[in-house]
Amino acid sequence: MxxxxxxxxxxxxxxADFAALPLPESYRAVTLHRDEEEMFDGLDSREKDPRKSLHVDEVAVPELGPGEALVAVMASAVNYNTVWSSxxxxxxxxxxxxxxxxxxPLAARHDLPYHVVGSDLxxxxxxxxxxxxxxxxxxEVVAHCLSVELESADGHNDTMLDPEQRIWGFETNFGGLAEVALVKSNQLMPKPAHLSWEEAASPGLVNSTAYRQLVSRNGAGMKQGDNVLIWGASGGLGSYATQYALAGGATPVCVVSSDQKAAICRAMGAEAIIDRSAEDFRFWKDEHHQDPREWKxxxxxxxxxxxxxxVDIVFEHPGRETFGASVYVTRKGGTIVTCASTSGYMHQYDNRYLWMSLKRIVGSHFANYRExxxxxxxxAKGRIHPTLSRVYRLEETGQATLDVHRNLHQGKVGVLCLAPQEGxxxxxxxxxxxxxxxxNRFRNV
Incomplete structure (x- = not known):
């Protein structure tokens, strides 16, 4: 290496020099172990510690197949799917x-006793x-995390509809939190030349997800003048949604949970900000009952x-905790577009406010290659910027993942893989x- x-x-x-370099037999990678998949049984999610499940191991370089590439990974990043994995x-x-x-037989390479995780590089x-x-x-490249086979006609209009669509480094092996990664060549895109390795690695998954969810016709199809409610507006996804709203002539209404996060949104150019902690919004009376008065x-x-x-559009990703409120506050004929459920998958809402007001719920998952x-x-053009706030070494990935799990981070958390230093x-x-x-906006807060 x-x-x-x-x-x-x-x-x-x-x-020619790179082509002549001998490949190593093994490389360091952040892994999960199959024989530990029950290690957290009986624990609440908040009690589970990624530092215990994520390891840095020496693993074999995988066989290279048709249409694939081996990439030396200089930097990667932690996403919420890394939290779920851990x-x-x-x-x-x-x-x-x-x-x-x-x-x-080629896919069988991925079924191993260990899983190399990570969906950015x-x-x-x-x-x-x-x-x-x-x-x-x-x-010099970055990689998006869409892995498809495209042997079915279903995926040829929108590759996200391929029946064999998977998220690389989450639903496949040989991910980006490693010194070497295996990707399909159609995952590769040019590295933005003005960014450092760790900055270039950080937008991938969340930037593409926010683009499809908010801008694309496959998502909300945002237009100039729209009001857009953005939950977690300073976080990994929300920070890109806020940028897209501002760049596209919309008005982001940024929901955050602290003064510090509100300051980040203002630094991005947002003016309409709701600090849900300071204003004490509580959308659930107890575990089973929501409070419509809080929606109002x-x-x-x-x-x-x-x-x-x-609001014309609600950019949803918290899920269970906020979904009832999201459906309620959307204007008549508006759109709630959801890509995740970090607070719970079982959403509850009052359907009267959906059907009688002709609102739409749109499911959005990552992005196709074009998006x-x-x-x-x-x-790469400097229109949308990285939201990198902190960078860890590969050996510290467990701590980085814990930070994201406990929402102690801002924007994105990066990881140096082969790169010996930042910058x-x-x-x-x-x-x-x-x-x-x-x-540097997220570094300076």
Missing amino acids: KEILDAILSSDTTA LFEPVSTFAFLRRYGQLS AGVVLRTGPGVNAWKPGD RLGARIRELTGGED AWEANRLV LGVRDTALREKHLPAI
Whole structure:
């Protein structure tokens, strides 16, 4: 691995040089162990500690198949799916690997006693398999996390509808929290030249997810002038939704839980902010009963901030805790678009406020290749910026994941894999200098 790292850090290494580098037999990776999938049985989610389940192991470099690439990973990031993986909930990810392994002899490589997790990366292509023409060794890349087979017609209009659609590093093996990753070549996109490795690695999953959910016609189809309620507006997903709303001429109504998070939203340019902790919004009376009076209070607060208007779109991802309120506060004919359920999957809402007001609930999951490419293009052009707040070493991934699990983070949490330090990999210094305050916005809070 040292020879590979030296080649990446050198300014004169050619594509031929990278192609000639010998591949290592093994590499360091953040793993889960199949024989530990019951280690947290009986514990509440809040009591489960990712530092106990996530390991840094030396694992074998996987066989390279047709249409695939091996990438030297300089940096990666922690997403909420890494939290789910580390807690073995709602199911163990080894169930995904077993199912995938039954698909074909090539897919069987993924069904192992260990799972290399992680759904983001920035790095350098080392090898490409047969049939790969768009990428070559030495290319600096980021990867989106959509893994598809595309052997069914269902996926050819929208690749997210492929029956064999999976999230790389969550429902497949050989993910990005490692020194080497195995990806399908159609996951690769150009690394934004003005960003460091850790900055470039951080937008991937959440940026693409927010783009589809809010901007794409497959999601809410946001337009100029829309009012958009954004839950967790300073978090991994919400920070990108806030940027897209502002960049697209909409008005974000940012819901946060502290003064510090409110300050981040203001720094991004948002003006309509609700601190749900300071204003003591409690949408549930107890475990089984919601409080419609709180829905009405939230709706009134929104109208105070928007000049009397209800929201056209609700950017939903907390799930159970907020969904009843989200359905209520959306304007007649508006859209609630949901991509996750971090507070619980069993949503409850009063359907009278949906059907009688002609509202829509739209499910949104990650992004197709085109949407991911467009989202990455906006980052590369300096229109959308990373929301990286803190960076850990590979050995500290358990702590990084615990921070996300307990919501102790802002924006995104990065992880250095092969990169020996932060700040490396910047190629376009002029564009970086132009946008440096925005790039560092989450670092400065």
